[in-house]
Amino acid sequence: MQSDRASELRARHREAGSPPCAHADLAKEYYLGAQTGDYICTACGREFGSVAERDAAVKKDAT
Secondary structure, eight states, X not given: OBHHHHHHHHHHHHHTTOOOXXXXXXXXXEETTEEEEEEEETTTOOEEXXXXXXXXXXXXXXX
């Protein structure tokens, strides 16, 4: 997913009142065609440095 698309997803998520997100699907982030090494939630646009970081965030949000 291109980084500008992730920004659009984040904006829409905020406009919707930032509802809870399970971050179930991640996509690799690209900037100008080059992979950044980060991952983007395809539902809300949140950026994660790794899948493990996403897993920790989901676990924290569940408590």
